[in-house]
Amino acid sequence: MSHSQIIMRNMEDGTRKDGKPKRSKPNNEEDLINQLPDGIPIIILSKLPINEAAKTSILSRKWKRLWTYFSGTLEFDGSPIMKDMKKDIKNITRRHLHMSMHLHMAMETMFDAERQTYTSWINELFSSLKSPTLEGLKFWFPMKTVFDIDKWIHIAVKKKVQKLELYFGRTIDYVLPLELFKLERFNSLCVLRMKSITMTEQMLEYLLCNCPLLETLSLVRSNVPKTMKISDSSLNLKCLELVGCLELTKLEIFAEKLVSYKYYGSFIKREFKSVPSLVEASFGGYFVQFARESFISQIKVLKLDITQNSPEIIYWLIHFPKLKNVKHLELVACFDHDITLSACVMLLKATPSLWSFTLKKLNTTPSFRPEQKFTAECPYSLKELELVGFYGAACEVELVTHILENAVELKKITIDTRLPTKPKRRKTWNHEESRKHALGLKEKIPPCIEFVCL
Amino acid sequence: MAAEKSSIKIITLIAADGSVFEVEPNIVKEMKTVQSYIDELDQNTVSIPLPNVFGNDLAMIIEYCKKHASEEETKEAKEEFDFEFVKRMKSDDKLRLLQAASYLNMESFLQFMAKAIAAEIENQSVEFVRDYFQIESDFTPEEEAELRKENEWAFK
Numbered sequence: 001m002s003h004s005q006i007i008m009r010n011m012e013d014g015t016r017k018d019g020k021p022k023r024s025k026p027n028n029e030e031d032l033i034n035q036l037p038d039g040i041p042i043i044i045l046s047k048l049p050i051n052e053a054a055k056t057s058i059l060s061r062k063w064k065r066l067w068t069y070f071s072g073t074l075e076f077d078g079s080p081i082m083k084d085m086k087k088d089i090k091n092i093t094r095r096h097l098h099m100s101m102h103l104h105m106a107m108e109t110m111f112d113a114e115r116q117t118y119t120s121w122i123n124e125l126f127s128s129l130k131s132p133t134l135e136g137l138k139f140w141f142p143m144k145t146v147f148d149i150d151k152w153i154h155i156a157v158k159k160k161v162q163k164l165e166l167y168f169g170r171t172i173d174y175v176l177p178l179e180l181f182k183l184e185r186f187n188s189l190c191v192l193r194m195k196s197i198t199m200t201e202q203m204l205e206y207l208l209c210n211c212p213l214l215e216t217l218s219l220v221r222s223n224v225p226k227t228m229k230i231s232d233s234s235l236n237l238k239c240l241e242l243v244g245c246l247e248l249t250k251l252e253i254f255a256e257k258l259v260s261y262k263y264y265g266s267f268i269k270r271e272f273k274s275v276p277s278l279v280e281a282s283f284g285g286y287f288v289q290f291a292r293e294s295f296i297s298q299i300k301v302l303k304l305d306i307t308q309n310s311p312e313i314i315y316w317l318i319h320f321p322k323l324k325n326v327k328h329l330e331l332v333a334c335f336d337h338d339i340t341l342s343a344c345v346m347l348l349k350a351t352p353s354l355w356s357f358t359l360k361k362l363n364t365t366p367s368f369r370p371e372q373k374f375t376a377e378c379p380y381s382l383k384e385l386e387l388v389g390f391y392g393a394a395c396e397v398e399l400v401t402h403i404l405e406n407a408v409e410l411k412k413i414t415i416d417t418r419l420p421t422k423p424k425r426r427k428t429w430n431h432e433e434s435r436k437h438a439l440g441l442k443e444k445i446p447p448c449i450e451f452v453c454l
Numbered sequence: 455m456a457a458e459k460s461s462i463k464i465i466t467l468i469a470a471d472g473s474v475f476e477v478e479p480n481i482v483k484e485m486k487t488v489q490s491y492i493d494e495l496d497q498n499t500v501s502i503p504l505p506n507v508f509g510n511d512l513a514m515i516i517e518y519c520k521k522h523a524s525e526e527e528t529k530e531a532k533e534e535f536d537f538e539f540v541k542r543m544k545s546d547d548k549l550r551l552l553q554a555a556s557y558l559n560m561e562s563f564l565q566f567m568a569k570a571i572a573a574e575i576e577n578q579s580v581e582f583v584r585d586y587f588q589i590e591s592d593f594t595p596e597e598e599a600e601l602r603k604e605n606e607w608a609f610k
Binding site: 034035036037040043044045046047048049050051052053054055056057058059060061062063064121 | 552553556564565568569571572573575576577580583584587588589590591592593598601602604605607608609610
């Protein structure tokens with residue numbers, strides 16, 4: 001708030017001085033930027049990454065200190081050296097298990113030293129920034145002690161950030177400190193994303209009551225209260241993501257404005273009391289009971305990741321009610337091809353109004369077995385089909401054939417052969433081979449359907 | 455008085471080059487400078503001179519405001535419009551529109567133009583940015599070297 005006030009004041013000054021039009025012709029050659037009050041260059045600077053903003057210090061004397069009023073988003077995800085070192089440590093641990101002890105320790109020591117340099121730089125940077133507010137703060141690198149973290153969280157609270165993203169590695173057990181939040185009237189938060197950080201019941205309650213602007217809450221592999229109650233009279237929450245929060249056993253939601261819900265994990269008790277706006281749902285992990293969610297019939301965009309589920313997933317898919325509202329469907333699958341194919345067909349049957357379908361495959365070895373056929377009871381309404389991580393296995397070809405036969409209104413097929421979704425498989429990925437298979441598939445497709453091969 | 459104000463049907467904006475634009479009141483809502491004129495005047499028809507904004511620029515700003523004031527347009531359509539809007543502009547246009555946004559006191563349009571300009575100077579050399587903003591350096595080479603050293607991390 002106070003930042004824009006500063007700008008406004010500057011702007012008033014500017015217009016008072018510049019009462020008369022300065023320019024006499026439309027395409028004047030004056031340096032427009034220097035006629036503007038300082039608040040304006042600061043707005044431009046604040047849209048840049050901080051290092052780009054700081055580079056403007058050498059433009060001219062006028063610009064020398066402007067960047068220190070930066071009020072944008074600061075993202076700290078480790079120095080490039082730290083990132084390289086982390087990769088090296090991982091590789092060495094994997095390849096040379098027998099001799100890794102000393103080498104590992106030496107590398108960790110070097111990593112610690114680099115982290116020390118990096119965190120000192122962060123602290124120095126904070127002491128030179130003068131803006132009373134910051135739009136966002138992101139800390140996404142491993143830390144060993146909580147001392148600096150507490151300091152940074154306090155800065156986030158003082159600078160009234162709108163977006164806060166926190167991950168300090170898995171070895172440190174950091175609890176989001178409620179007492180720091182209570183020091184200031186902190187109510188600016190719109191987006192909170194945390195990974196491997198503890199959110200206590202009191203902290204959650206505080207955020208839900210005191211941050212009426214909170215729209216996105218994303219907790220990944222974080223410690224959370226056993227029972228999470230997401231409800232408050234002033235709640236504005238639109239997007240809730242809970243991924244791998246193992247302690248959770250019960251979720252109670254009363255969120256009128258909730259649009260999007262993502263849950264990856266094991267079985268939990270759910271109580272969705274009032275979620276009239278909920279139209280996007282994403283499920284994964286060991287959780288298979290999504291067919292029973294009370295809100296499932298109102299969903300328009302459905303994403304399922306069945307890579308962690310055992311074959312029993314098919315049982316749950318059979319029990320899917322007709323999902324009349326689903327327009328976009330995305331399935332991430334990896335295991336047995338026949339299960340993937342059956343899952344696709346069952347989902348297509350359950351979604352009579354489907355517009356687009358995307359299948360992302362985390363690849364196992366391709367199998368090229370004899371062809372199978374499926375029958376559909378009624379034509380699909382599908383318009384667009386996308387296959388990501390395609391390599392031309394039998395089940396993929398069968399799926400396309402099945403859809404071609406049953407989706408009379410199909411307009412577009414996109415085949416993405418570039419990379420499988422799972423990074424570990426990337427080394428053995430034969431792009432050319434997959435592309436050849438994809439182009440072979442093209443011959444089966446009537447010319448009236450747009451075919452895109454990436 | 456409130457009733458009188460709401461009866462204003464058309465607002466006439468007169469640009470620096472004399473070109474005239476007639477717009478509905480909801481289009482100028484974001485232009486705080488214009489809005490303050492309207493609030494001061496107590497008439498049914500309002501004509502406002504804008505000596506700091508040229509016709510071409512004003513036409514673009516009005517086009518932007520119309521799109522964003524529309525309740526029928528989806529968020530995606532507005533984003534698509536924004537993308538195309540920036541794409542067809544030259545660097546000069548962006549700076550002039552930024553200045554106009556500042557003069558008209560349009561908060562969200564100002565943010566939008568600032569973002570477009572930031573995208574142009576991001577990852578560019580200091581010389582490029584100086585040229586872009588038409589800034590003459592008033593540093594001695596020694597001073598510049600010292601500043602580079604002071605903020606060494608930014609120039610890596």
